[in-house]
Amino acid sequence: MRFVLTAVGVNKPGVLAQITRRLAEKGANILDISQKILSDVYALFLIAELEDSGNFKELKEDIEAMSERLGAKIVLFEESLLRYMHRI
Amino acid sequence: MNFQLYEAIETVAMVELEKLDIRTVTLGVSLLDLLTDDFVEFKKRVADRVYTEASRLVKVAREVEDRYAIPIVNKRISITPISLVFKKNFDLLELAKAIDGAVKEAGVDFIGGFSVLAERGYREVDELVVKNLPLVFAETERVCGSIAAGSTKHGLNMKAVLDSARIMKQSAYLTRDRDSIGAAKFVVFSNAVEDNPFMAGAFLGMNQYDRMLSVGISGPGVVKTAIEVFGKDLKLNELAELIKRLAFKITRAGALIGREVANALGVPFGIVDLSLAPTPAVGDSVAEIIEAMGIERVGYPGTTAALAMLTDAVKKGGVMAVDSVGGLSGAFIPVSEDAGMIDAAIKGDLIVEKLEAMTAVCSVGLDMVVVPGNISDELLAGLIADELMIGVVNAKTTACRIIPAYGKKSGDFVRFGGLLGESVVMSVRGVEKGAGCDFVKRGGFVPAPITSFRN
Known part of the structure; x- marks a missing residue:
């Protein structure tokens, strides 16, 4: 299954590295990634694939729990939501 | 499929900042096959079914x-x-308590359908149900009910209107220690819809599946924010386009989640109700949308025009987004549940007559x-009759969920808590003079309206 990860927060070194390292540890394969920085705030967006959708809940909780430590708001959800909302 | 960063951020911001949520997933459950003359057996069958279905719904929704x-x-x-499966030897309150217990244990928030379809008139058993409804609303927590009192096809049944007024008054009296909250669990309709997922008026009509999952979306905050950010200098038709696009996105999200829940439950997907449903939270208000559209204060002249445009745009965007639309679809204006409406009512800017318009x-x-x-009772019935005839004549659903707060007078304050919110007691002309309404006391029907010569 494919999922989306967004993170918005105060820019500091290593945020992307820590998120992607954890994704790799959990076996998620990144398909698309983009990041923008506006003054001190960054916005990160990536789409990744997870072979076993049964592991998504644990992965979502695990990564969203990193929010506070990284000073960011991290949200994960299934890709189909973006497809439904933004494509006709 | 390629997505852009802003699209993902927009989605997350709608939820995190603008309070987009799915207001309700509502599972319709038929009771028709459970009928028996034995009340104890019937009660057990109904409570068991409700508990089983409700437990699955809660688990899957999570x-x-x-x-x-x-x-x-x-x-x-x-x-x-309920009146369709009720018999003379049954005990309505006992049945309601069993169902209330089942839904509480399962973790479902509300159950709707303690309802009577009386557009044409009462059947014998209907009167029994109607008589006992106030006790049901007073002594259960999550059971809601309704009366369908009129329709464009049948006209308006004035006895059902007067009975509805009495149900509101009695429910309010019986729950006078809780700001008359009992009356908030009852609604009287004209042109009632059979697939409405919203409370207090939800029931599963006879022309629906045995089980089906419908979804009610929300999202006033999303619309308001977009109008404030992108809509400042738009002409009205351009503003309508903006609202349509947002309604499309919100509806698609609702439809996706509704379908996923329906699939997981193995039941047909019913409908998406497109209504913009406010909550008492600031920023989640239909009144604030109307004000963002350029009306200085909700209730001032221009309000009805702005609301009409908003409702139409929401429907147009929503209908494009999903193949099965139903329920009440439009914009809700529940006073106590909408921070902007409450504020306008307190300050006297929003009055009952304007709400009616x-x-x-x-x-x-x-x-x-x-x-x-x-x-x-009669004056309240007059107020209900006014509202319902707007629906009967215009071939649309209208309804009254009015709380005649026991012991409270105009300007007092009541608090219900949760999604039901709080409100000032609004004044109604004639109350202070102790007025009645002989028109409703005549009984009988207001005949069905002619549907040509529409001027």
């Missing part, structure tokens, strides 16, 4: 919620209108309007 970033605020059950162009009616407790 799982789906985990997969997406959008919260599902309420899980609800709607059942076959607004309901001619949106869904649903005089909703969560708190009126003085000493209003006479």
Whole structure:
């Protein structure tokens, strides 16, 4: 299954590295990634694939729990939501 | 499929900042096959079925919620209108208590369907149900009910209107220690819809599946923010386009989640109700949308026009987004549940008569309007009749969920808590003079209206 990860927060070194390292540890394969920085705030967006959708809940909780430590708001959800909302 | 960063951020911001949520997933459950003359057996069958279905709904809704970033605020059950499966030897209150216990244990927020379909008139058993409804609303927590009192096809049944006024008054009296909250669990309709997922008026009509899952979306905050950010200098037709696009996105999200829940439950997907449903939270208000559109204050001249445009744009965007639309679809204006409406009512900017005018162009009616407790049954029935005839004549659904707050007078304050909110008691002309209404006391029907010569 494919999922989306967004993170918005105060820019500091290593945020992307820590998120992607954890994704790799959990076996998620990144398909698309983009990041923008506006003054001190960054916005990160990536789409990744997870072979076993049964592991998504644990992965979502695990990564969203990193929010506070990284000073960011991290949200994960299934890709189909973006497809439904933004494509006709 | 390529997505852009801003699209993902927009989705997350809708939920995190603008309070987008799925207001309700409502599972319709038929009781028709459970009929028996033995009340004890019937009660057990109904409570068992409701518990089984409600437990599955709660579990599945939580799982789906985990997969997406959008919260599902309420899980609800709607059942076959109870009067259709009721018999003279049955005990309505006992049945309601058994059902209330089952839904509480399962974790469902509300159950709707303690309802009577009386557009044409009462059947014998209907009177028994109607008589006992106030006790049901007073002594159960989550059971809601309704009366369908009129329709464009049949006209308006004035006895059902007067009975509805009495149900409101009695429910309010019986729950006088809780600001008359009992009356908030009852609604009277014209042109009642059979697939409405919203409370208090949800029931599963006879022309629906045995089980089906419908979804009610929310999202006033999303629309308001977009109008404030992108809509400042737009002409009205351009503003309508902006609202349509947002309604499309919100509806698609609702439809996706509704379908996922339906699939996981193995039941047909019913409908998406497109209504913009406010909550008492600031920023989640239909009144604030109207003000963002350029009306200085909700209730001032221009309000009805703005609401009409908003409702139409929401419907147009929503209909494009999903193949099965139903329920009440439009914009809700429940006074006590909308921070902007409450504020306008407190300051006297929004009055009952203006609300009535607004309901001619949106869904649903005089909703969560708190009126003085000493209003006479007949005058309250007159207010209901006014509202319902707007629906009968215009071939649309209208409804009244009015709380005649016992012991309270105009300007007093009541607090219900949760999604039901709080409100000032609004004044109704004639109450202070102790007025009645001989028109409703005549009884009989207001005949069905002619549907040509529409001027």
